[in-house]
Amino acid sequence: MRHVRVEQGESGQRIDNFLLRRAPGVPKSHVYKLIRSGQVRVDGGRVKPTRKLVAGEQVRIPPMRTAVRERVRVPDALAEAVATAVVVENEDYLVLDKPAGLAVHAGSGLAFGAIDALRQAREEPSLELVHRLDRGTSGALLIARDAGRSRALQALFRERTVDKTYRAIVVGAWPDHISRVDLPLSSNVEHAGERRVVVTPDGQTALSVFTRERSYGALASEVSVAIETGRTHQIRVHAMASGCPIVGDERYGDNRANTQFKRLGLARLCLHSTRIGFEWHGTRHEIDVPPDAPWEAMRRALVGAPAGGDAPPGARRVR
Secondary structure, rough: OEEEEOOHHHOOHHHHHHHHHHHOHHHHHHHHHHHHHHOOOEEOOEEOOOOOOOOOOEEEEEEOOOOOOOOOOOOHHHHHHHOOOEEEEOOOEEEEEEOOOOOOOOOOOOOHHHHHHHHHHHHHOEEEOOOOOOOOEEEEEEEOOOOOHHHHHHHHHHHHOOOEEEEEEEEEOOOOOOOOOOOOOEEEEEHHEEEEEEEOOOOOOOOOEEEEEEOOOEEEEEEEEEEOOOOOOOHHHHHHHOOOOOOOOOOOOOOHHHHHHHHHOOOOOOEEEEEEEEEEEOOOEEEEEEOHHHHHHHHHHHHHOOOOOOOOOOOOOOO
């Protein structure tokens, strides 16, 4: 039997999640059984699994056999590269300019992600993700100093009070008549277990506002995208549904078009998180993360591409 004091950064965390973080490998069903049977107590009293903890409280934790997890080490070069990509930091959070192709966390066959690299390089194991970016998406990723601050910042995302803006390079000429894309989205599981998101009448509300910033003739367009909701793959699906999938999108794009753009040097998902804005402790925080040098190289490649001709395969017109 051991007694653990709730730290300031853990205040507001549910008791079930508090225990699960301290019991790697223990089945959730067993953790809930311990709570409901009264073997887990907070300041001597029984609690429900949904009980939120307060800093300074004492949690009694009965003996549990936990699995031993081998610590995965991120290659030093990658960890240092991620650490140098931090563009803003203060006592509450960091903002990372996440590289394209790097997952935000381990899982789905990946041993580590950006958060693991950052924790290792900075020797700050308490760092926590506030939100997610797709593996192929680069740009602004908000990371909290600890779990308590992460929950508080995540609440802003749930309340839709965070402004989020992206840049994307899309296939073909973006239609002049399309700006506000208000198409509900649903996620399901396709063959081989691949999750896909589709537009369905009974899906969740999803709103994206597209503005064409640059035109590369019939070949491609660069657009800024402000999103008022944060659905999975929202921008990618809305761009595809508008007739101009994002260049390099291997899930919702067109293979023939992607092959053509790869020959020009656009060999990634051309989506970048450029801006996050929110109110925090009475102060407005605006973080801009402009596209980097590789993005500029893609722009130059598009400018230098042969002029004229038809739109590449994969582009279609939506009326």
